[in-house]
Amino acid sequence: MLRQRDKNSEIMLSCIEEKYYKGEVVLEHHSFVRIISGEMKIIQSDQKTIVGVGSTLLIPRNQLATFIKYPKDGKPYKSVVLTFTTEKLKHYYSNHSFELTKPQQHRLKLLPPHQLFDSYFAAFESYFDVEDDLPSDLIDLKIEEAMLILRSVDKDIDYTLADFSEPGKIDLAEFMEKNFMFNMTMEKFGYLTGRSLTTFKRDFKKSFKSTPQRWLTQKRLELAHYYLSSKDRKPVDIYLEVGFENLSHFSFVFKKQFGYAPTEIKLRAIDE
Known part of the structure; x- marks a missing residue:
């Protein structure tokens, strides 16, 4: 469940009661997040972060990340999300x-x-019991209050929030090698590397001598094989992290690539 508390989606309550929810996000605007219950795993190109009850974080715009949200301790995943639009x-x-x-x-x-x-977010849950949209003046006040608190707690926050530049053209090969596990559209990969879709595909072909989709699938399967064979992890625990949307599809393409199912890796190691 995702409930908006204003028509512009600047304040939202996220509630996940299922086993998990996975989303790959490149935010258009910065997000200020408070975890009320449950847990969230955040996977970036160079790190994994797990945040739980009471955690407060700022997710910058234009950053690739996979978010896996799930219930914990008998409670659903629940968070308050404020969006800092560039305009505001x-x-x-x-x-x-x-x-x-x-x-x-x-x-x-x-x-x-x-x-x-703690004081700022304590008032928010009662807002979600209100049937109507929150008044726009109240939204503006709560957003500005959040800004004042953030600037008080983190003296370096302006370096993120006050930078309004757009992604420039960067080294495509280096970017893709770091971020291939994120299941983004080609248009979004192009945008984040400072390219149009046409230029992205042309430069990709020049760098990798392959199409983006074929190369991405190959890299994700190689990473999955490494996790399964060298890190002793289970297919159900890694298929989301390496960029696949469901376990059955992952198992199908894995077997097609390597000739055996991901669940058979341990048995093959014993036989060898």
Whole structure:
């Protein structure tokens, strides 16, 4: 369940009662998130982060990540999500002084525990019992309050929130080698590397001598094989992480590629 509390989706309650929910996200805007119950695994190209009850984080825009949300301790996954739109951030910073004196680093921020966060989010659950949309003036106040709290708790937050630049053209091969496990559209891969779809496909062919889809499938299967054979992990635990949407499809293409099912790797190792 995903409930909006305003028509512009700037405040939302996410509630997952099923076994899990997986989504690959490249956010158009920054998201300020508080975990109320359950747990979420965040997979990026160079790290995995697990956040649980009481965790507060800022997810920057234009960053590739896989989010796996699931219930825990008999409670559903539940979170409050605030969206900081670029339009509102530009308006905010036009009225608040700031100075960027070092290079911007757009990374997922797991924010430290703080009483200001606790007090701020305590009021939110009651908002979701209200049937009507929240008044726009209240939304604006809550967004600005969140900004003030964030800037008070994290003195470096401006380096992320006040940077309005768009992705520039970057090294495609290096980017794809780091991010092949994310199940994005070709258009989105192109955007994140600073290219149109046509230019992305052309440059990809030049770099890898293959089509994007064929190369992505091959890389994901190779990573899956490594996890299963060298890390002693189970198919059910890794197919989402390596970029497949369901276990049966993963098993089918794995067997087609290697000649045996992913569940047979341990038996083959014993025989050898």
